[in-house]
Structure formats: structure tokens, C-alpha cells
Amino acid sequence: MAGRLPRDPAPWAARRDRALASPVLRANIRSVTHRLADARRRAYASYPAGQVLRVAGRDAKRRAMAQVEPLLDQLRDRLSANGARVIFAEGPKEVADYVVSLAARRGAQRIVKSKSMLTEELDLNRRLAAAGLAVRETDLGEYIIQLLDERPSHILAPAAHRNRQEIHAVFQETADREGVPGPTSDDVGPLTAFARQRLREDFLAAEIGITGANFLVAETGTVVLITNEGNADMVASLPPVHVVIAGIDKVLDTWDALAAVIQQPALSGVGQRLSAYTTLISGPRAAGSPEGPEELHVLLVDNGRRQLLGGPYADVLTCIRCGACYNVCPVYRQVGGHAYGSTYAGPIGAVETPLLAGLDFLPELPKSLCTLCNACVEACPMDIALPDHFITLRRRQVDEGREAAGTRLTYRAWGRLWSSPRQYQRFVSWARRGQRFMMRQGRLVRSPGLWAGWFETRDMPPIAPETFHEWWARRSPSGKAPV
Amino acid sequence: MSGPGGSPLRQAFRARWEGLGGQYWETAPGPGLTGTVAAAADALIDRVPGQKPPALWWPGPAWASLAWEAALPPDRWTVTAVTGREPLTVGGRPTDPTVLRGVAASAVLGVTGAAWAVADTGSVALTSAPGQGLWPSLLPPSHLIVLREAQVVATVADGLRRVRAEGPPPAMAKIISGPSSTADIEGQLWIGVHGPGRVGVVVVTGAD
Ligand code: SF4
Numbered sequence: 001m002a003g004r005l006p007r008d009p010a011p012w013a014a015r016r017d018r019a020l021a022s023p024v025l026r027a028n029i030r031s032v033t034h035r036l037a038d039a040r041r042r043a044y045a046s047y048p049a050g051q052v053l054r055v056a057g058r059d060a061k062r063r064a065m066a067q068v069e070p071l072l073d074q075l076r077d078r079l080s081a082n083g084a085r086v087i088f089a090e091g092p093k094e095v096a097d098y099v100v101s102l103a104a105r106r107g108a109q110r111i112v113k114s115k116s117m118l119t120e121e122l123d124l125n126r127r128l129a130a131a132g133l134a135v136r137e138t139d140l141g142e143y144i145i146q147l148l149d150e151r152p153s154h155i156l157a158p159a160a161h162r163n164r165q166e167i168h169a170v171f172q173e174t175a176d177r178e179g180v181p182g183p184t185s186d187d188v189g190p191l192t193a194f195a196r197q198r199l200r201e202d203f204l205a206a207e208i209g210i211t212g213a214n215f216l217v218a219e220t221g222t223v224v225l226i227t228n229e230g231n232a233d234m235v236a237s238l239p240p241v242h243v244v245i246a247g248i249d250k251v252l253d254t255w256d257a258l259a260a261v262i263q264q265p266a267l268s269g270v271g272q273r274l275s276a277y278t279t280l281i282s283g284p285r286a287a288g289s290p291e292g293p294e295e296l297h298v299l300l301v302d303n304g305r306r307q308l309l310g311g312p313y314a315d316v317l318t319c320i321r322c323g324a325c326y327n328v329c330p331v332y333r334q335v336g337g338h339a340y341g342s343t344y345a346g347p348i349g350a351v352e353t354p355l356l357a358g359l360d361f362l363p364e365l366p367k368s369l370c371t372l373c374n375a376c377v378e379a380c381p382m383d384i385a386l387p388d389h390f391i392t393l394r395r396r397q398v399d400e401g402r403e404a405a406g407t408r409l410t411y412r413a414w415g416r417l418w419s420s421p422r423q424y425q426r427f428v429s430w431a432r433r434g435q436r437f438m439m440r441q442g443r444l445v446r447s448p449g450l451w452a453g454w455f456e457t458r459d460m461p462p463i464a465p466e467t468f469h470e471w472w473a474r475r476s477p478s479g480k481a482p483v
Numbered sequence: 484m485s486g487p488g489g490s491p492l493r494q495a496f497r498a499r500w501e502g503l504g505g506q507y508w509e510t511a512p513g514p515g516l517t518g519t520v521a522a523a524a525d526a527l528i529d530r531v532p533g534q535k536p537p538a539l540w541w542p543g544p545a546w547a548s549l550a551w552e553a554a555l556p557p558d559r560w561t562v563t564a565v566t567g568r569e570p571l572t573v574g575g576r577p578t579d580p581t582v583l584r585g586v587a588a589s590a591v592l593g594v595t596g597a598a599w600a601v602a603d604t605g606s607v608a609l610t611s612a613p614g615q616g617l618w619p620s621l622l623p624p625s626h627l628i629v630l631r632e633a634q635v636v637a638t639v640a641d642g643l644r645r646v647r648a649e650g651p652p653p654a655m656a657k658i659i660s661g662p663s664s665t666a667d668i669e670g671q672l673w674i675g676v677h678g679p680g681r682v683g684v685v686v687v688t689g690a691d
Contacts, residue, residue, distance in 0.1 A: 031670055049638075082651070082654075144667070158667070188671045191668055199677065200588070222652055228665060228666075229664070229677045230621060230663040230678025233677075237618070255647050259640035259643045259644070262639060270666075273499075274606055274639065276503075276663055276664055277659060277678065278606075280646075280658075282651065283654045286611070286613065290580035290614075291584075291617060291655070
């Protein structure tokens, strides 16, 4: 079944223009993406074992995606034997309903969360807030955008589109509202200290903690969480109830498979051999243990994933959300995450969003937000065939009649016109005759029909008075242009 | 005992751990250990003259022979030392874990042992167990780990294999690689967000 994803209601052109008109967003996205892409390159260059692990990790993920159902059964059995409760959930409503009724049973009001793209995909915070629950995001970037009521603009740096002054302003506002002293300045240190202090109180008061999962190990019934801040550890070990909300695509078969892939999120994401905190949870608090939650709930969510299993796009489910493809993408580097209008941005977001939610959902993503430059597939540690998927998704949009008739007919006519050299040359000489009405300061700046949109943000040199073909024909004894 | 400079694994661990921003001390087994732990503990905090900062001592049963009173002398520290296993005891009296959570949240230093460490990544792994909590590694702003050289393995896979060899994995295990950090504000690296901003390890050298 198709999944349900939230989207920005604004049309693509508006989202794009908003992004291009924001200098803060563009400068920050540029520096974050370059920094992370360079860090990844350097990390692999200085660590040959990383490549070996990458291939083993990729194979482990592919192996798991080829046998998801039996692995999920095994995972459920192991986790249940370890004392956890395992629930298979279809989509956003089922997940939210489960958490709401759990909170009611526990008499819980306050929830702390560590960063999870899946809960963004499920629009969980909004649903929980509607049920009267107070949800606090605890990853620093997520905390910032939660206060600003925004969505993440980068998978690893959710607030990458905001600068220190803006963050200081929203922290000060929060402090005034809560009657506490605000950050002492807009330097990173005081801002971070303010968030640490505020969130510390939330960690200690919360009755439920919600995390995602980076990996799930079927063999042992283990949930793996990876962060640099340490907030997932707080969320998982301080409140009396821990709820893990994970996509079914996170499952791995064995403990050895985990060993193969465990370093990849950090290596490909931020260029470290391992993030500061890698936490392996295999059950609630054990008898005699002082710590850990009394209850551990693990929700295994489909939301459009199962329909991809066994098909031509199954490799999309091996994504480890490292963000490496975002960081090298020439489109993402210009517009950042919000312009995609979807939970997942960058090349993987443009491919995966319509695959999860249906080809009519944000159809511009595969169509307009890819230059087919292939940078993403070079960066992707899982070797996901992103450019191939862009091409087949575009083909399906056309073959399945999802394109407007006008567009389809125009492209067909254009294709026919340029498919023979003689017609191409005839086209060029017509265009040369017409172009003087389309020029400004010696550049072509306008065009009729189909090409008009292209010129909205670009210009090009005019067609030369004599093209190379014409020059050649004039000099060649046969009087014919080369073909 | 290996030759001067230490075994390759220990050296590699040290280089990567320090590269991540961790502090490092090593000492031969024996009477020098408490002094090294005391020096490390002092180096990991900013001491306000005249105050006795709160610390949570919880290195676990493997370090029962290490006297906390010598490492964190009561005239310099306000120490909560968790010693017993089941039930947990502080100063000979059984203690509720939630009390310890509060202690961990207000301590400036937590002292723990470790399960294993990884040379390749400069990481230290801790596991929860009866009598052993992980809060002192998470809530205080500084965290000191005592570790035996024999616990250092080459790769993460080797460490994970150790966990498996001991049976089903523990309810919680964490692999710590350097201090808590973030780059969420304008991409600037900042050390010490939610977890400890200062982490140190004392390695007791020798083959066992
Ligand atoms: S598609 Fe590949 S590069 Fe992009 S986030 Fe997923 S794993 Fe990383």
C-alpha cells in the first residue's frame, strides 16, 4: 500500500523561488554541504578499511532487504523474548494512535524525542500535540526548528538554514515565555548551553522517550541508535517508557551484519569512523539493573515500504540516511531541503518520496530536481542506483500519461524536428531569423512556447551569423555540411 | 608488559582517542593507579577553590579493589560511591536507583569502568549490567573511564564479537567515541551538548 507523507502545500515554483531568495539559507547550505562532502572524502581516503566495510555493509543491507518478512518475524520474536513489545504499524495514524493510547495508560503528558526522519515522515509531533501531549525534540538542530515551527532542511543539520542571530532570537523568546534567563549572547557556546539546560529539565521530567533506529538486528533483537550529541541515550535511558519507531527497512539479519555496517552512517555522513555515541538496546531494564526503561515498545512501520520489496526500486530501502547524496547534489546545494517540499530531500528524497507516496505525489521531484550528473551514486555508500531511478521514474511519468498533453505533444514534435540533421539546420536558420526579437544586450533572453520557462532564470549567447556547419559547407568542395 | 611506548594496540587506541578530543593517562598496575585516577579526575574538571565538587563513583565490580577514598579524597570531593551490586549500596546502605539518577544529574564528574575499547576508532564501550549503571557516563559534564590494556581490541567488529561471545547482548551497550558534540549551529563544531564535554581514560597497562 502507498504510504502517507506530509508535504509543503506550496507549488514547486514558489518553494524554489523562496529558497533562491534566501541568502542565509543558501550560504549555510553551501557551507554545510561542502564541509560534510569534504569530510567524507578525507575520511575514506585515510581509511582503506572503510571501503572494505562499505562493501560488506552494502551487501548486508541488500541481503536483509531480500528477506525482510522472515527477518521481521525473527526480530519480533527476539525482542519479545527480551521483554519488549513489538507492534507492526501500517502508517501515520496507527503509530500516533498507539503512542496516544500508551500515554493514556501510563498517565503520561511529557514526551522527549531524539531525531527521527521517520517520525517526520509520519508527522507524528503534530498528531501527538493534537492529542494534548507535549513533545520536545532534543537534538539541538531539531529543537531549534521545533521552536521555529519549521521542518528540517538537512538530514544531519536540520537547522542549517538558520543563522546564530535567528537562533538567539527564538531562544530568547522561549526564555521569556518560560520565565528563565535567555542565552548570554548569540555565540555558539551560550546558545548551546541554553539548549542543554532547557532540555536537561525535559529529559528528567519526561514520562515517555521516543527514538528512531539506525539499525535493527533480527538475530539478537537489538535496536541501534547513533548520535553525536548523546541525546538519544538520554531519551532511551531516562524516561520510564521508551518507544522505538522504525521503518521495516532498518532490519539486518545478524550481529555480524551490524558489525559490517555500523560505521557507515558516520563515515559517509560526517567523515568520522564512528559517531560519538553508538547505542545498542536489546530490551527494557533487566532484573537487577539500575537503569533503563520499565517498558520498551518497538513499532515497525511500513508506510509505503513493503510495496517496493522485490521490485526494481528495492535498493532504495537500503538507504542509511547518511546524507552523502544531499551533500554532493548540485540541485540540493542551491536550494536546500525545504524546496523539495517533502520529508526527504536531496537525490534520495526526490526518488523515494514518489515511490513511497505514489507517483502523483510531488511529481516535480524526479522531474525537475535532478541534472543526471551522477554525483549522488558516486557518493552513496550503499550504491543505490539513484540516476537510473530518476530516468525510469521520468519514463513512467510519460508512459503512464502523467504529463500534461501539451507538454507531451510539444516534446514529441521537438524530438522529431531535431532527429535529422537537415531539419535541425533548418530549425537553426529559422531561429536565427526570429531571434532579434528575443535579445537584450547581445544575449538571447526570451523564447516563445516551450522554452520560455528556461529563460526565466537564464540567458544564452545568440545563434552565430554563420554556424560551424554553414562555414564547413561553404568551404567544402562538395558544398555539403558534415553529418 | 610490552616494550617502551606500549603495545601497538594501546598506542593506536591512544592516538585515535586523543584525536577525537579525549584525554588519556596510563599507568602500570599497582599502587600508582589511585594517584593516576586522582590526577585524571582533577584534570577533567574546573575546580572552584574551597569547594568540594560532587562526583559519582561507579566503576563496577571489576574495580572493587580500587579504593575511591584514595582516588577522590573526601577533603577535595563530595563523592557518592556505588559499591554493592545487588542491592546497590552507597556507604554500606541500599540505595534506590532513582536517587542515583539525581546524583548523576548534579555530579560534575562520573567515574566508570568499561567493557572493551577499540583501537581502530578510538572508542570505549560500556555495558549495563546488574550493579552497573551508565548514567555516570552520560549526565555529568565530565566522564572518567578506567580500562585495562587487555580490554583494547583492534576493530569494532572484534568488540562486538566479544559481546556476543558472552551470550545474549545486554539490555544496553554504548560505544563512546569522544566527547558529546554538535555542529547544528552554523556548522560550527561545539563540544559538550547533552553528554559529557570532557572524557578521559586511565589505561592500566599490561597483558591482563
Ligand atoms: S541514498 Fe545513499 S547517499 Fe543518500 S542518504 Fe541514502 S545511503 Fe546516504
